[in-house]
Amino acid sequence: MSSKWKVNVCIFGDCLDSGSYHGPRWRMEPGDLFIPVDSIEEEATLTCDAKGTPPPQYRWSLNGTHINLGLDRRRRLSGGNLIISSLDRQQDVGLYQCMAYNTVGAILSRRASLQFAYLDHFKVHTRSAVSVREGQGVVLLCGTPTSSGDLTYAWVFNEYPYFVQQDNRRFVSQQTGNLYIAKVEPSDVGNYTCVVMNSITKGKVHSSPTSLILRTDGVMGEYEPKIEVNFPDNVPAAKGSTVTLECFALGNPVPEITWKRANGVPFPSKVKMKYSKAVLELPSFQQDDTGGYECVAENKMGKNTAAGRLAFYGTFPQWIQTMKDTALAIEERLYWECRANGKPKPSYTWLKNGQPLLSEDRVHVEDGVLSVSALTLSDAGMYQCVAENKHGVIYFAAELMVLASPPDFTGNVLRALLKAKAGTTVTLECKPQAYPIASILWKKGNLPVHTNDRITLSPDGTLRLANVSKSDAGSYTCFARNRFGMSSTTGRLLVTDPTRIIQGPVDMEIIVGESIVLPCQVTSDPVLDVSFSWAFNGQLIAKGDGHFELRTAGDLMIRNIQLYHAGKYICVVDTDVESLSAVAVLIVKGPPSPPDSVTVEEVTDSTAQLTWSPGRDNGSPITNYLIQTRTPFTVGWQRVNTVPEIIDGNTLTATVVDLNAWVEYEFRVLARNSVGVGEPSPVSVKTRTEDAVPDAAPGDVGGGGGSRSELVITWEPVPEELQNGESFGYIIAFRAFGEVSWTHVATSAPGASRYVYRNDSIAPFSPFHVKVGTYNSKGQGPFSPVVTIYSAEIEPSGMPAGVWARSVSASEIEVNWQALSFTPERVLGYEVVYWEDDTKPETMGKVRVPWNQTSVTVSGLAGNTQYFLTVSAFNTAGTGPFLPAINVTTKKPPPAQPPLNVEWTLIGSQLSLYWEPVVAMESESEVTGYQVSFSLSVSELTLPDDDDDYIIHIQTLSEGGLGPASDPIRIHQLSKLVVEGSSSSSPYNK
Numbered sequence: 001m002s003s004k005w006k007v008n009v010c011i012f013g014d015c016l017d018s019g020s021y022h023g024p025r026w027r028m029e030p031g032d033l034f035i036p037v038d039s040i041e042e043e044a045t046l047t048c049d050a051k052g053t054p055p056p057q058y059r060w061s062l063n064g065t066h067i068n069l070g071l072d073r074r075r076r077l078s079g080g081n082l083i084i085s086s087l088d089r090q091q092d093v094g095l096y097q098c099m100a101y102n103t104v105g106a107i108l109s110r111r112a113s114l115q116f117a118y119l120d121h122f123k124v125h126t127r128s129a130v131s132v133r134e135g136q137g138v139v140l141l142c143g144t145p146t147s148s149g150d151l152t153y154a155w156v157f158n159e160y161p162y163f164v165q166q167d168n169r170r171f172v173s174q175q176t177g178n179l180y181i182a183k184v185e186p187s188d189v190g191n192y193t194c195v196v197m198n199s200i201t202k203g204k205v206h207s208s209p210t211s212l213i214l215r216t217d218g219v220m221g222e223y224e225p226k227i228e229v230n231f232p233d234n235v236p237a238a239k240g241s242t243v244t245l246e247c248f249a250l251g252n253p254v255p256e257i258t259w260k261r262a263n264g265v266p267f268p269s270k271v272k273m274k275y276s277k278a279v280l281e282l283p284s285f286q287q288d289d290t291g292g293y294e295c296v297a298e299n300k301m302g303k304n305t306a307a308g309r310l311a312f313y314g315t316f317p318q319w320i321q322t323m324k325d326t327a328l329a330i331e332e333r334l335y336w337e338c339r340a341n342g343k344p345k346p347s348y349t350w351l352k353n354g355q356p357l358l359s360e361d362r363v364h365v366e367d368g369v370l371s372v373s374a375l376t377l378s379d380a381g382m383y384q385c386v387a388e389n390k391h392g393v394i395y396f397a398a399e400l401m402v403l404a405s406p407p408d409f410t411g412n413v414l415r416a417l418l419k420a421k422a423g424t425t426v427t428l429e430c431k432p433q434a435y436p437i438a439s440i441l442w443k444k445g446n447l448p449v450h451t452n453d454r455i456t457l458s459p460d461g462t463l464r465l466a467n468v469s470k471s472d473a474g475s476y477t478c479f480a481r482n483r484f485g486m487s488s489t490t491g492r493l494l495v496t497d498p499t500r501i502i503q504g505p506v507d508m509e510i511i512v513g514e515s516i517v518l519p520c521q522v523t524s525d526p527v528l529d530v531s532f533s534w535a536f537n538g539q540l541i542a543k544g545d546g547h548f549e550l551r552t553a554g555d556l557m558i559r560n561i562q563l564y565h566a567g568k569y570i571c572v573v574d575t576d577v578e579s580l581s582a583v584a585v586l587i588v589k590g591p592p593s594p595p596d597s598v599t600v601e602e603v604t605d606s607t608a609q610l611t612w613s614p615g616r617d618n619g620s621p622i623t624n625y626l627i628q629t630r631t632p633f634t635v636g637w638q639r640v641n642t643v644p645e646i647i648d649g650n651t652l653t654a655t656v657v658d659l660n661a662w663v664e665y666e667f668r669v670l671a672r673n674s675v676g677v678g679e680p681s682p683v684s685v686k687t688r689t690e691d692a693v694p695d696a697a698p699g700d701v702g703g704g705g706g707s708r709s710e711l712v713i714t715w716e717p718v719p720e721e722l723q724n725g726e727s728f729g730y731i732i733a734f735r736a737f738g739e740v741s742w743t744h745v746a747t748s749a750p751g752a753s754r755y756v757y758r759n760d761s762i763a764p765f766s767p768f769h770v771k772v773g774t775y776n777s778k779g780q781g782p783f784s785p786v787v788t789i790y791s792a793e794i795e796p797s798g799m800p801a802g803v804w805a806r807s808v809s810a811s812e813i814e815v816n817w818q819a820l821s822f823t824p825e826r827v828l829g830y831e832v833v834y835w836e837d838d839t840k841p842e843t844m845g846k847v848r849v850p851w852n853q854t855s856v857t858v859s860g861l862a863g864n865t866q867y868f869l870t871v872s873a874f875n876t877a878g879t880g881p882f883l884p885a886i887n888v889t890t891k892k893p894p895p896a897q898p899p900l901n902v903e904w905t906l907i908g909s910q911l912s913l914y915w916e917p918v919v920a921m922e923s924e925s926e927v928t929g930y931q932v933s934f935s936l937s938v939s940e941l942t943l944p945d946d947d948d949d950y951i952i953h954i955q956t957l958s959e960g961g962l963g964p965a966s967d968p969i970r971i972h973q974l975s976k977l978v979v980e981g982s983s984s985s986s987p988y989n990k
Contacts, residue, residue, distance in 0.1 A: 167275075237310055330377065352384075516558055534569060569586055814856075892959075
């Protein structure tokens with residue numbers, strides 16, 4: 001296998017990086033070109049682009065012949081692209097192939113065709129007229145000129161642009177270009193021109209016109225169909241392509257076209273019928289579409305059939321197995337295999353650097369397999385497997401690198417220090433990079449290592465020492481040699497004592513919320529590094545992981561344990577030479593999980609039967625269940641009474657009792673065990689109890705008051721949850737004192753709390769017996785107890801006498817009057833109304849007192865101000881007539897200045913106070929004294945015999961009342977000491 005390409009190898013340690021050179025790889029290969037012949041003055045570009053190191057260069061061939069670009073002025077390279085100018089229809093047509101090459105090797109691209117699309121003109125000559133009888137069928141021939149590229153056909157009737165419209169009587173074949181008229185009619189007479197268009201060049205050509213005329217020797221009689229357009233007996237089709245079958249017949253009457261499959265299977269929905277069923281279009285041709293197809297042309301005179309078969313004509317080759325880039329040592333054997341599918345079955349050839357490979361000497365080529373024995377440096381390069389059948393050819397490339405180098409331990413040396421536990425097996429690998437493979441020799445110290453039952457050497461150079469002991473410790477060296485050189489690597493083996501877990505975790509049971517420590521203590525060889533890790537149910541526990549704390553000594557603390565912490569805990573101890581573990585199972589007990597599937601059954605007006613499924617007991621058996629309920633009328637969840645009263649842990653059904661009728665309830669169930677009560681179950685569906693007669697009567701029945709001739713009856717409404725059904729209302733019953741029969745009145749307002757009965761015959765303040773009952777759609781409920789109330793009364797007609805008033809202070813007036821001696825109306829009390837004058841309505845005030853009181857002190861008044869007052873009697877009907885108003889003036893206000901310059905002396909328990917007298921202003925009341933003493937300027941007080949603090953205020957006394965206080969004096973009594981002090985303030989400092 002000689003090669004002209006440069007060979008890159010590694011010899012005697014002088015090795016280039018294997019990533020420095022790479023053979024070419026296609027980024028873009030040339031594609032087929034179909035060039036309109038009208039564009040021959042323009043350029044055509046065939047694309048070719050490859051990657052590689054060094055960057056590839058390019059060559060091109062046409063129909064297998066190398067294109068010498070140095071001698072060709074019309075062709076040039078741009079990168080790898082071939083650009084052809086001044087296109088020549090004769091010289092440039094054919095198959096082009098690109099070669100990309102560099103110092104590593106060469107590869108060939110796919111073959112790309114360059115063709116020219118054209119459409120020649122029709123030959124210019126007069127076409128003979130076609131003469132037919134009316135009712136006869138006719139075929140007008142197009143006579144397509146020479147062309148290249150796909151064509152489409154149309155026919156012009158008489159003059160452009162009036163094209164023949166295809167229907168069940170007229171058809172233009174896209175296979176032949178001919179126009180078929182099944183039955184000629186007088187309207188068909190005229191000139192017909194065939195129009196041909198090239199789909200690539202978009203050019204059109206027109207034939208000479210053909211005249212169609214009617215014969216005058218009679219009309220054509222009826223005849224059976226004659227198929228003029230059909231399809232071959234065998235129609236090959238490619239997978240995924242669109243298949244078009246044409247079928248058209250002449251006949252009188254006009255034949256009807258139908259299609260069917262020979263096997264009777266209906267057409268799939270993708271099949272389309274066009275041009276009055278003259279064309280059957282089958283898109284995306286698949287294996288299921290193969291088989292016989294029939295076209296039937298039929299009229300009343302008979303029918304004819306055209307038949308053919310659709311079959312796969314084959315498929316383009318596709319790779320199913322390819323090679324990979326391969327690096328082998330010199331003298332090794334190469335084996336590559338490639339496989340492709342296709343129809344017909346592809347054949348294979350092999351290329352090396354773009355040249356065919358044949359079987360010779362060390363090279364064997366057979367049916368997609370390439371093998372080369374005893375590789376040499378010259379075998380390196382780019383190889384391609386080529387698969388080909390009649391539908392196409394595909395290429396796949398791979399690079400072969402042939403390596404040659406002395407042993408090299410770079411990146412794969414022995415560990416400088418290897419620690420191993422006594423009694424284990426030690427593996428020392430010796431894996432140098434060497435081409436060809438090196439021979440291996442091991443030494444311990446300076447002595448060769450001899451194999452025995454305990455010490456073995458594998459073919460790849462690996463040394464294994466079983467059941468090592470302290471005597472195996474020492475320095476080990478691996479020597480590697482091939483024909484290009486020798487190298488070695490050395491490491492030291494240290495044999496250690498085994499590590500033992502002296503205290504590991506044990507299985508435990510624990511309650512939710514508690515904290516525990518799982519121990520993990522070891523004893524180990526001092527030369528070893530020991531690390532600890534913990535796993536929970538197979539997952540590694542990370543440091544700072546919430547509830548877990550990993551301690552330095554190896555212990556694991558779990559704080560505030562939850563149910564999900566139950567499981568298997570593993571302490572893993574890792575050293576340089578071994579890994580140990582200890583396992584413990586932690587059982588966490590907690591309150592039960594929520595029950596589930598709460599179902600409400602057998603509902604009555606006061607009971608409901610519940611069933612549920614249990615939740616997990618979480619390590620402690622369920623002892624009993626609790627049931628809670630909620631209605632729109634309750635705040636939160638309430639515990640309910642049940643039968644049985646205590647629901648044990650094995651019972652999954654209970655009856656809730658003492659429910660209210662016609663109320664919508666929700667239920668939930670809770671489970672209890674020795675740890676506590678668990679979370680509640682999901683809430684049941686809302687369930688309404690059945691309705692029932694009311695069993696609650698209104699409360700707080702009373703009344704009275706109102707207007708004249710009225711009886712006012714009041715009650716506390718029955719809550720909605722106690723109404724027991726729909727259409728709830730009240731029955732009000734009343735009768736005058738001494739009567740036997742009751743008057744009944746109903747109100748349908750569930751929230752009503754008051755009823756007024758009006759009758760002019762009712763005497764004021766007459767006693768009545770009253771009771772209030774309930775009813776709903778189920779019937780009448782109970783009445784409340786009978787109470788006595790009074791009808792409305794009238795206000796008093798008389799008024800008090802002898803009213804007089806006096807000013808008590810600057811803010812108070814005392815009012816006195818004489819009680820009413822007689823009035824037919826009831827008197828509940830007296831009302832005093834006062835005001836400053838009629839221009840100040842905001843100053844009006846009222847004071848009421850009971851009937852047995854004939855005086856009142858009005859307070860909160862303004863000082864030195866005239867007030868008007870009047871008095872009347874009142875009852876529930878209102879106030880009676882008022883007395884004529886009287887007036888009185890309040891006293892002047894007390895001085896606004898507090899006592900100033902207060903001084904004090906404390907001798908023993910005797911306190912003496914001194915201050916400046918206060919002089920009243922003209923608008924103020926005269927000072928009549930002081931709060932602490934009536935003396936003018938001095939007061940002596942005796943304090944209790946203790947050590948408490950005392951705060952003393954001094955205020956003026958006057959007929960207007962108390963004045964403002966002086967600044968407070970704080971005195972702390974000190975036994976048997978003489979203490980003096982003072983306090984001063986501005987006149988308006990309070």
